[in-house]
Amino acid sequence: MQFNSFTFGGFLLIVLALNVALRDRRAQNAMLLVASYVFYGWWNWKLLTLIAASTALDYVLARQMVATDATLPPTGETAEVNARRRRMLVRTSVGANLALLGFFKYFNFFCDSAVTMARGLGLDVDPIVFDILLPVGISFYTFQTLSYTIDVYRRQLEPAESLLDFALFVSFFPQLVAGPIERASTFLPQVQRPRILRAGELVAGVHLITWGLFKKVALADNAAVYADAAFNDMSHASGLGLVLGALAFTLQIYCDFSAYSDIARGCAKLLGFELMLNFRLPYFAQSPSDFWRRWHISLSTWLRDYLYITLGGNRGSALMTYRNLTLTMLLGGLWHGARWNYVLWGAFHGLILVIYRIVPFLRDDVRKSDGLAGALNLAWRIPVMFALTVIGWVLFRAETFDQIRYWFTHASLERGPGDVRTAAALAVMWLPLAAVQTVQQLRGDLLWTTRLRPALQVAVLALLCATALIFGQREASEFIYFQF
Template structure:
């Protein structure tokens, strides 16, 4: 069931809201667990089996961890329970998402060595969003093991924290330490919170339906398997995908956060104007923040973080980004994308002293230096999205060559059409960047644009564009991860 489907907007969500607000707190939690199961099973009821298995395993193991502490058992016992949780979670994820990828990679590697072998290819259907709920459930067990979180005693409360449908399919990845307290305590509805939720939903639908979906034809023209684009088509396609992936994913996040607010929940911010980043580290503090912080806390820091030598820090960055790339999909272009971001993170860290010296020369022109850094990081990000979206390594090589050695008729008219589509986003985000107000709703409702006619006109225009000028409906990109 898609957020941008009539089934969700006109049937599922209204029914859920009506029943939810008619129930007491305990009834609300039980009902939301059941509604979330219905929401997730709408793709395929079989997808519920690994989801419920993962959630049930981590719930039981968390209780075993607490029991081990009460009994005064040695830490090694608790460590084995935690390792069992990690093994089961990653084993399930690995089977569904990576089994065929690694099997095919082994076959390809063997052929390079002159070995003519084959491995059985299983017909595995990837459950929707298995990467998201696996990371979320696994972090809960790790936090309990570390003593940073007390295990949840209620089966229904824990299941709701993991299964809650707004964040279940594509995040943001919610930490149990943030979401569980909201699940456990009664939730009260406030007018301002509801209004902000509706604003978030409208802005999210606008980014997804009007901008992201309308950019699809230019992205497909460049990246379609077997296509032979010229340089202008590649540039247009890469720029279109740069904004498509952002509007698609951040649009989903805004809708999810808005829906959650209609029920009294508050989700963490997942995007902070990422295309205004000034360097690679800054980009990952702004893009998919819930995943970036998860990788930092559960992978980068346990590896040693930046506590060791410069070489060890660079190694930790590269391992983290390689695995972060592989998390996005079982294909070598995702691994290459992770390597690319790891590489520019490492190079930025090594070049930091030189960059600071260059910045000192721009002390009289700080705005120019800031603009240069933003523009440079944006171009590097765009090339990273080429790696991310490409359908093969051969396509990456071909497109990179076209960017370095321009070819073709150079028809830039499509690029103008892309810029027209993203112009409203650029305008709003420029105002957000200048004012520091990241909430679009507050920008219109309580910020500088206080006039009611202006607000109503803005909402009406967005609604009209979504309803009558939206692109061909597409599923959300991160559903596949």
């Protein structure tokens, strides 16, 4: 059930009506859980067993941690036994979740890679390949449940008392298949207390959903046509065509993924929930660390809190910090999927993060200067970071190393037939986005349109809808991040 489909529109209307009709919080939660399972089961109902099993396991393990605290107070001799038991429980949770993710997402990838490596060493190895169906959104909900058990283990969070509440946290339909990756510490309290539908939040929800649909249907899906044309058959693209293809994908992936987050957050607001902000205009970033404060924030903060800091963060030597950064980014790349180019993309971002820390004039604190020096500083920082981001997307979008090599050896400003038309089409898509986002960035306000006069808000939203209807791609194409 795609967000940009009639089926989802009807489904959402029913859920919103039921949410208003059911005034009791528990009844609302039960209804939302059923709705979430229907939403997820729409793809493949058999995979519901997986999400239900993951939910049950983490619920029980977290409860056991609390039970351990209750039976073995963390003092004196029993403290060590208590800590050991809690460690065992959290390791079981982490192990089970990673095993689930590893099997469904990475098994064939690692087998293939091992066979390729063995054959490279002259060993005759038969490949083992299972026909494994990748469960939609598995990377998102396993990371969500992992954060829960780790937080409980770290005693930063009280475990959920109600299985129903916890199951809703894991499977809440707006963000189930492509995030944002919510934290139990912010989401569970919303599940556990009565929710009030505030008019301002509802207005913001309507704006977010409309803007998200516009970005997906009118921008991302149209940009995809040009990105696919360039990347699916690079040999027929000119040097400039390859550059334009990369710019098209840069637009596509941002509009696609941020659209999903906007719609998810908008739907959540209509139901009285607040999901975390996942994007803060990433193409205005001035450095790699600034980019990761703005791009897929729920993943980057997850990686920071549960991987980077666990590895030691920046508490050790500079060299250790660079190692931690690189490892975190490598695994962040691998999180996106079982392909080496995602790892390469992660490595690339790790590398530029390190370089920006090492080279003095690139460091983040330099940009703090104000006045003319600050303006001149920004005049190159933002475009350079944007160019680096585009290069990263080439690594991300390409399907093979040969394609990556081809792009980097053939991309140029040499024009080919059709390039002017492609450039014009991309400009038509980029310009309105850039205009709106420049206002958002300068005001520091992502929801400035909600502060327009009501009549103007109606005009803006109607214009977005009409544009999406007239110029959008019609087939309900899947959001890119579903595959991760």
